[in-house]
Amino acid sequence: MAEAAHTIHVDIVSAEGQIFSGEAKMVFAPASQGDVGIAPRHAPLLTLLKAGEVRVQTPDGQEQVFFVGGGALEVQPTKVTVLADTALRAKDIDEAAALAAKQRAEEALKDASGHITQAQALAELARAAAQLKVLERLRKIRS
Numbered sequence: 001m002a003e004a005a006h007t008i009h010v011d012i013v014s015a016e017g018q019i020f021s022g023e024a025k026m027v028f029a030p031a032s033q034g035d036v037g038i039a040p041r042h043a044p045l046l047t048l049l050k051a052g053e054v055r056v057q058t059p060d061g062q063e064q065v066f067f068v069g070g071g072a073l074e075v076q077p078t079k080v081t082v083l084a085d086t087a088l089r090a091k092d093i094d095e096a097a098a099l100a101a102k103q104r105a106e107e108a109l110k111d112a113s114g115h116i117t118q119a120q121a122l123a124e125l126a127r128a129a130a131q132l133k134v135l136e137r138l139r140k141i142r143s
Helices: 095-110 118-142
Strands: 008-014 017-024 026-031 034-038 045-049 052-057 063-068 071-076 079-084 087-089
Touching: 008 052, 008 063, 008 087, 017 052, 017 063, 017 087, 026 045, 034 045, 052 118, 063 079, 063 118, 095 118
Parallel strands: 008 079
Antiparallel strands: 008 017, 026 034, 026 052, 045 071, 052 063, 063 087, 071 079
């Protein structure tokens, strides 16, 4: 039971299902007002998430990285729940698809008469850019 005081339970879920469930020493997430770090016994918190990476530092010293497309974050002293619009493990990001989505969004922003609104194009561009940033960071970690 002493180990439980040094960890916090983390659940990362999206509409597709549960992506991660386990213990962590620390969790980092892209809150709408800036990145947050969550340690065990953190004060309760409820905030929106923007597109970006969620990093989970496990008790064995490993770090798992996930991409979230936005959503909500709930923190309790012994539990963190990430309810993501979309979520996937960083290693599962399709770089070609992210680059194509970024290009489509940039073209939609240039074409004012398109079928997509500027807000939708900006949101798609932000998601694609966040995915590419997560991939770039993952490459640096592996190097």
